[in-house]
Amino acid sequence: MLRNDVLGKEATLYTRLPSGRLRCTACARFCEIPEGKVGLCGIRGVVDSKLRLFVYGKVIAGHIDPIEKKPVTHYRPGSSIFSIATTGCNWLCKYCQNYDISQRRKIEGTEMTPEQVVDTAVNYGADGIAYTYNEPSIFIEFARDCGIEAHKKGIFNIFVSNGYDTIESVNMMKDFLDCITIDFKGSGKQEFVRQFIGIPNADPIFQTLKNIRDKTTIHTEVTDLIVPEVGDDLDAARKLCRFIYDELGPDTPIHFLRFHPDYKMMEFSNTPIETLEKHHSIAKEIGLKYAYVGNVPGHALEHTYCPECKNIVIERYGFSIGSWNLDANNCCNRCGYPIPIIGKPNKIHKNRFQIV
Numbered sequence: 001m002l003r004n005d006v007l008g009k010e011a012t013l014y015t016r017l018p019s020g021r022l023r024c025t026a027c028a029r030f031c032e033i034p035e036g037k038v039g040l041c042g043i044r045g046v047v048d049s050k051l052r053l054f055v056y057g058k059v060i061a062g063h064i065d066p067i068e069k070k071p072v073t074h075y076r077p078g079s080s081i082f083s084i085a086t087t088g089c090n091w092l093c094k095y096c097q098n099y100d101i102s103q104r105r106k107i108e109g110t111e112m113t114p115e116q117v118v119d120t121a122v123n124y125g126a127d128g129i130a131y132t133y134n135e136p137s138i139f140i141e142f143a144r145d146c147g148i149e150a151h152k153k154g155i156f157n158i159f160v161s162n163g164y165d166t167i168e169s170v171n172m173m174k175d176f177l178d179c180i181t182i183d184f185k186g187s188g189k190q191e192f193v194r195q196f197i198g199i200p201n202a203d204p205i206f207q208t209l210k211n212i213r214d215k216t217t218i219h220t221e222v223t224d225l226i227v228p229e230v231g232d233d234l235d236a237a238r239k240l241c242r243f244i245y246d247e248l249g250p251d252t253p254i255h256f257l258r259f260h261p262d263y264k265m266m267e268f269s270n271t272p273i274e275t276l277e278k279h280h281s282i283a284k285e286i287g288l289k290y291a292y293v294g295n296v297p298g299h300a301l302e303h304t305y306c307p308e309c310k311n312i313v314i315e316r317y318g319f320s321i322g323s324w325n326l327d328a329n330n331c332c333n334r335c336g337y338p339i340p341i342i343g344k345p346n347k348i349h350k351n352r353f354q355i356v
């Protein structure tokens with residue numbers, strides 16, 4: 001029996017089936033949930049014939065991060081971000097670094113109204129709010145209410161999403177979302193996502209990217225977590241890069257992220273640097289202009305290079321920006337090539353920019 005203090009709020013994204021069951025439409029699981037039960041994420045469930053978001057207003061984690069940590073590199077670089085999460089997730093990743101939050105099925109967290117979330121972001125001097133650490137589409141009604149308040153205060157909104165979304169959740173994103181980074185794992189290869197994530201295939205992620213392209217103006221970046229041996233297939237990476245090039249365009253940033261062992265995959269090792277470099281080469285061969293290697297501080301492929309003259313236009317170390325070689329219109333200082341980056345940093349962290 002659910003207590004009143006964990007009832008949260010009635011969700012918006014659901015439909016009623018002829019059988020009387022409710023179908024949640026917040027993510028591509030499309031759980032059909034009977035009375036008194038919860039969906040796979042554990043935070044949306046049916047009470048008194050209504051689908052409720054139990055974690056509405058319950059923030060389990062809140063941190064200030066640089067936007068580069070999401071990772072996002074072509075939207076408001078150098079911004080300070082207030083990152084929040086709830087419990088629960090629609091994926092069951094065996095390597096999840098946030099498993100304590102994402103796989104927790106207990107409804108808990110610090111009570112915060114959307115106004116309090118935004119006030120906290122303002123008080124910390126944040127430029128944006130990121131809905132991250134667990135999958136934000138599962139608590140999208142709360143994120144939307146925070147996001148609408150954030151816009152009133154001049155603060156932008158980012159989703160760090162696995163992309164296992166629906167047309168209904170993408171339509172709701174239009175109300176408040178400015179930027180999204182869609183995180184592939186193992187390049188979305190079917191065998192990998194079945195075994196290590198617990199989803200049948202990655203088709204809904206590709207569809208989400210098309211829906212965001214067709215229905216919204218949200219700035220989009222893509223990441224791909226490369227897991228050694230089981231999630232580093234080069235053909236799958238080629239397919240993903242080809243999709244991004246054909247469907248989203250060559251200016252779309254892609255980040256190949258290094259895997260670190262965690263949770264149920266402690267016996268695995270870190271992704272070899274050469275593997276990440278091979279994936280990066282595939283992206284460049286296909287024609288993606290802005291490919292990055294992530295989670296390898298000090299690597300030369302953290303920087304942004306001018307596609308025309310090969311000048312380093314933005315020099316990075318980890319999450320810090322070390323030099324900014326773009327003019328007032330974000331064109332290359334050397335040759336004038338326009339680099340598709342929205343905004344520019346307020347400050348350059350030269351003091352934190354030490355390559356060792």
Ligand code: SF4
Pocket residue numbers: 024025026027028029030031038039040041042043044089090137138
């Ligand atoms: S958000 Fe949760 S309840 Fe809704 S479809 Fe996804 S896993 Fe199921």
Ligand SMILES: [Zn+2]
Pocket residue numbers: 306307308309310311332333334335336337
């Ligand atoms: Zn140039």
